[in-house]
Amino acid sequence: MIHMGIGYDVHRLVEGRKLVLGGVPIPYERGLDGHSDADVLIHAICDALFGAMGEGDIGQFFPNTDPRWKDKPSSVFLHEAVRMIQLRGGRIINVDSTVIAEAPKLGPHVKRMKQVLSEALEVHPNRVAVKATTNELLGFIGRGEGIAAMAVASVDLPL
Numbered sequence: 763m764i765h766m767g768i769g770y771d772v773h774r775l776v777e778g779r780k781l782v783l784g785g786v787p788i789p790y791e792r793g794l795d796g797h798s799d800a801d802v803l804i805h806a807i808c809d810a811l812f813g814a815m816g817e818g819d820i821g822q823f824f825p826n827t828d829p830r831w832k833d834k835p836s837s838v839f840l841h842e843a844v845r846m847i848q849l850r851g852g853r854i855i856n857v858d859s860t861v862i863a864e865a866p867k868l869g870p871h872v873k874r875m876k877q878v879l880s881e882a883l884e885v886h887p888n889r890v891a892v893k894a895t896t897n898e899l900l901g902f903i904g905r906g907e908g909i910a911a912m913a914v915a916s917v918d919l920p921l
Protein backbone atom coordinates (compact mmCIF):
# COMPACT_ATOMS: atom_id res chain seq x y z
CA MET A 763 0.00 0.00 0.00
CA ILE A 764 1.36 3.41 -0.96
CA HIS A 765 1.25 6.01 1.81
CA MET A 766 1.89 9.73 1.33
CA GLY A 767 3.24 12.12 3.94
CA ILE A 768 3.75 15.87 4.04
CA GLY A 769 6.19 17.93 6.08
CA TYR A 770 6.81 21.64 6.65
CA ASP A 771 9.27 23.44 8.89
CA VAL A 772 10.72 26.90 9.54
CA HIS A 773 13.74 28.01 11.54
CA ARG A 774 14.99 31.48 12.34
CA LEU A 775 18.33 32.67 10.87
CA VAL A 776 20.66 34.00 13.56
CA GLU A 777 24.29 35.03 14.03
CA GLY A 778 26.75 32.57 15.54
CA ARG A 779 25.20 29.37 14.22
CA LYS A 780 26.39 27.06 11.44
CA LEU A 781 24.03 26.62 8.48
CA VAL A 782 23.27 22.97 7.73
CA LEU A 783 20.69 22.02 5.10
CA GLY A 784 19.94 18.46 4.04
CA GLY A 785 22.89 17.31 6.16
CA VAL A 786 25.30 19.52 4.19
CA PRO A 787 27.24 22.38 5.86
CA ILE A 788 26.73 25.56 3.82
CA PRO A 789 29.08 28.55 4.09
CA TYR A 790 27.03 31.60 5.20
CA GLU A 791 27.36 34.36 7.78
CA ARG A 792 24.34 33.11 9.75
CA GLY A 793 22.82 29.78 10.64
CA LEU A 794 19.48 28.37 11.73
CA ASP A 795 18.51 28.63 15.37
CA GLY A 796 17.16 25.58 17.15
CA HIS A 797 17.69 22.90 19.76
CA SER A 798 19.37 20.48 17.35
CA ASP A 799 21.44 21.65 14.36
CA ALA A 800 18.09 23.09 13.11
CA ASP A 801 18.41 21.45 9.68
CA VAL A 802 15.03 22.65 8.43
CA LEU A 803 15.12 20.44 5.32
CA ILE A 804 15.76 17.23 7.25
CA HIS A 805 13.05 18.20 9.75
CA ALA A 806 10.50 18.63 6.93
CA ILE A 807 11.54 15.28 5.41
CA CYS A 808 11.24 13.55 8.81
CA ASP A 809 7.72 14.95 9.23
CA ALA A 810 6.81 13.69 5.74
CA LEU A 811 8.11 10.21 6.63
CA PHE A 812 6.32 10.20 10.01
CA GLY A 813 3.18 11.43 8.25
CA ALA A 814 3.34 8.58 5.73
CA MET A 815 3.51 6.20 8.70
CA GLY A 816 0.41 7.82 10.21
CA GLU A 817 2.51 9.14 13.09
CA GLY A 818 2.79 12.55 14.72
CA ASP A 819 5.36 15.24 14.14
CA ILE A 820 9.10 15.19 14.73
CA GLY A 821 8.67 17.03 18.06
CA GLN A 822 6.80 14.06 19.51
CA PHE A 823 9.72 11.76 18.80
CA PHE A 824 12.55 14.21 19.49
CA PRO A 825 11.27 16.91 21.89
CA ASN A 826 13.25 20.16 21.89
CA THR A 827 13.17 20.01 25.70
CA ASP A 828 15.21 16.79 25.73
CA PRO A 829 18.94 17.45 26.40
CA ARG A 830 19.79 14.30 24.38
CA TRP A 831 18.97 16.17 21.14
CA LYS A 832 20.80 19.41 22.04
CA ASP A 833 23.04 20.41 19.08
CA LYS A 834 22.60 16.92 17.57
CA PRO A 835 22.90 16.56 13.80
CA SER A 836 19.40 16.09 12.40
CA SER A 837 20.68 13.07 10.45
CA VAL A 838 20.11 11.22 13.77
CA PHE A 839 16.36 11.96 13.45
CA LEU A 840 16.30 10.97 9.79
CA HIS A 841 18.02 7.65 10.52
CA GLU A 842 15.44 6.96 13.23
CA ALA A 843 12.53 7.68 10.86
CA VAL A 844 14.07 5.38 8.22
CA ARG A 845 14.61 2.67 10.83
CA MET A 846 10.94 2.92 11.92
CA ILE A 847 9.80 2.40 8.31
CA GLN A 848 12.11 -0.59 7.97
CA LEU A 849 10.84 -2.08 11.27
CA ARG A 850 7.31 -1.93 9.84
CA GLY A 851 8.44 -3.79 6.72
CA GLY A 852 8.13 -0.61 4.67
CA ARG A 853 10.21 0.90 1.90
CA ILE A 854 10.63 4.53 0.84
CA ILE A 855 9.54 5.08 -2.74
CA ASN A 856 10.54 8.72 -3.12
CA VAL A 857 10.97 12.02 -1.32
CA ASP A 858 10.45 15.42 -2.91
CA SER A 859 11.37 18.65 -1.16
CA THR A 860 11.73 22.41 -1.57
CA VAL A 861 13.84 24.80 0.49
CA ILE A 862 12.62 28.40 0.54
CA ALA A 863 15.46 30.79 1.32
CA GLU A 864 16.28 34.31 0.14
CA ALA A 865 20.00 33.66 0.75
CA PRO A 866 22.46 32.04 0.43
CA LYS A 867 22.23 30.65 -3.10
CA LEU A 868 21.52 26.95 -2.66
CA GLY A 869 21.81 25.80 -6.27
CA PRO A 870 25.50 24.87 -5.97
CA HIS A 871 24.75 22.66 -2.92
CA VAL A 872 21.67 20.81 -4.15
CA LYS A 873 23.56 17.93 -5.77
CA ARG A 874 25.47 17.21 -2.55
CA MET A 875 22.26 17.43 -0.47
CA LYS A 876 20.59 14.90 -2.79
CA GLN A 877 23.55 12.56 -2.40
CA VAL A 878 23.71 12.85 1.41
CA LEU A 879 19.92 12.50 1.78
CA SER A 880 19.65 9.51 -0.56
CA GLU A 881 22.36 7.74 1.45
CA ALA A 882 20.54 8.47 4.73
CA LEU A 883 17.21 7.40 3.22
CA GLU A 884 18.87 4.31 1.72
CA VAL A 885 17.38 4.94 -1.73
CA HIS A 886 18.76 5.71 -5.20
CA PRO A 887 19.49 9.44 -5.69
CA ASN A 888 16.84 9.50 -8.46
CA ARG A 889 14.26 8.94 -5.71
CA VAL A 890 15.22 12.11 -3.81
CA ALA A 891 14.55 15.64 -5.07
CA VAL A 892 15.79 18.84 -3.47
CA LYS A 893 14.63 22.08 -5.02
CA ALA A 894 15.47 25.61 -3.95
CA THR A 895 13.48 28.78 -4.40
CA THR A 896 13.43 32.29 -2.96
CA ASN A 897 10.37 34.07 -1.57
CA GLU A 898 10.74 36.97 -4.05
CA LEU A 899 11.79 39.25 -1.14
CA LEU A 900 8.32 38.87 0.43
CA GLY A 901 7.56 38.25 4.10
CA PHE A 902 9.89 36.89 6.79
CA ILE A 903 11.73 34.65 4.35
CA GLY A 904 12.16 37.52 1.92
CA ARG A 905 13.61 39.67 4.71
CA GLY A 906 16.11 36.89 5.48
CA GLU A 907 14.67 36.25 8.95
CA GLY A 908 14.34 32.53 8.42
CA ILE A 909 14.39 29.57 6.07
CA ALA A 910 11.47 27.22 5.38
CA ALA A 911 11.31 23.75 3.86
CA MET A 912 8.52 21.55 2.54
CA ALA A 913 8.67 17.85 1.76
CA VAL A 914 6.47 15.00 0.64
CA ALA A 915 7.29 11.34 0.99
CA SER A 916 5.80 8.25 -0.54
CA VAL A 917 6.32 5.03 1.39
CA ASP A 918 5.26 1.46 0.58
CA LEU A 919 3.94 -0.10 3.80
CA PRO A 920 2.37 -3.54 4.35
CA LEU A 921 -0.80 -1.93 5.78
Ligand code: MG
Nearest residue numbers: 771772802805
Ligand atom coordinates in the same frame (compact mmCIF):
# COMPACT_ATOMS: atom_id res chain seq x y z
MG1 MG B 1 12.48 22.05 13.04
